[in-house]
Amino acid sequence: RTVYVNGDYLPETEAKVSVFDRGFLMADGVYEVTSVLGGKLIDFQGHCVRLARSLSELDMTNPMTDAEWLAMHRELVAQNGIQDGMIYLQVTRGNPGDRDFAFPGPDVTPTVVAFTQAKPGLAENPQAAIGIRVISIPDIRWGRRDIKTVQLLYPSMGKMMAKKAGVDDAWFVEEGHVTEGTSNNAYIVKGNRIITRPLSSDILHGITRAAVLRFAAEAQMVVEERLFTVEEAKQADEAFISSASAFVMPVVELDGAQIGTGKPGKLVPRLREIYLEEMRKAAI
Numbered sequence: 001r002t003v004y005v006n007g008d009y010l011p012e013t014e015a016k017v018s019v020f021d022r023g024f025l026m027a028d029g030v031y032e033v034t035s036v037l038g039g040k041l042i043d044f045q046g047h048c049v050r051l052a053r054s055l056s057e058l059d060m061t062n063p064m065t066d067a068e069w070l071a072m073h074r075e076l077v078a079q080n081g082i083q084d085g086m087i088y089l090q091v092t093r094g095n096p097g098d099r100d101f102a103f104p105g106p107d108v109t110p111t112v113v114a115f116t117q118a119k120p121g122l123a124e125n126p127q128a129a130i131g132i133r134v135i136s137i138p139d140i141r142w143g144r145r146d147i148k149t150v151q152l153l154y155p156s157m158g159k160m161m162a163k164k165a166g167v168d169d170a171w172f173v174e175e176g177h178v179t180e181g182t183s184n185n186a187y188i189v190k191g192n193r194i195i196t197r198p199l200s201s202d203i204l205h206g207i208t209r210a211a212v213l214r215f216a217a218e219a220q221m222v223v224e225e226r227l228f229t230v231e232e233a234k235q236a237d238e239a240f241i242s243s244a245s246a247f248v249m250p251v252v253e254l255d256g257a258q259i260g261t262g263k264p265g266k267l268v269p270r271l272r273e274i275y276l277e278e279m280r281k282a283a284i
């Protein structure tokens with residue numbers, strides 16, 4: 001692969017980042033994952049807006065304009081011949097040349113790294129016809145989950161707990177209510193109503209979430225942004241997750257209890273279709 005590091009496009013074996021980089025030592029950095037379908041970027045503007053916000057919340061300077069981010073992403077897509085897949089982008093606070101808890105001064109510039117992940121047939125994922133199974137686990141992450149930081153240790157542990165339990169993923173639960181999935185937003189469906197947690201610092205403000213809720217309202221589905229419990233989710237007609245790489249994915253089991261018929265229902269597959277169709281049309 002050709003990867004991007006601080007202005008250069010290099011073979012992945014030649015790309016280097018300092019051992020003193022604060023991303024490496026302190027998880028002091030943020031990231032974005034953008035999907036590519038048919039060689040085009042999905043909802044790229046949304047990712048640029050969230051990236052700018054994550055950086056600003058952490059007092060980091062945004063090293064590039066949106067036009068420059070776009071050009072760099074397109075260059076990576078072209079150089080790696082990506083049709084379907086993802087672009088991972090990471091911006092860390094950079095390399096102060098030593099380890100220190102205090103943020104370095106403005107002379108230290110952010111480190112920017114980006115690479116492609118080819119996923120042929122990403123939108124035709126056969127899992128969507130089956131759905132995924134999840135377990136619930138306590139949400140013990142920090143209090144600023146709205147910032148997309150590279151602190152992904154607990155979400156990784158959650159994924160491993162799911163694997164050990166023989167299922168696909170985990171939903172985090174805090175004070176009796178579902179927050180989100182390890183790397184996705186969580187929803188339940190009752191009749192024509194889509195229920196999902198409102199935006200706050202408790203969850204990541206999913207770019208896919210925003211689009212999905214917009215399309216759902218346009219398709220005359222009712223969107224209810226409120227808290228929900230694991231018990232309520234088990235009694236739901238359908239459930240699903242959303243993320244830039246999974247799009248809209250049915251959830252058919254929670255903590256061993258079947259949701260609805262235990263198979264993807266009617267509303268969620270329809271929402272997935274609408275999402276993919278609309279986003280392909282708007283891809284850049």
Ligand code: PLP
Binds near residue numbers: 180182203204242244
């Ligand atoms: N919530 C968490 C914790 C995530 O890590 C992600 C994506 O990685 C999401 C939600 C979904 O966000 P998006 O739709 O922007 O990919």
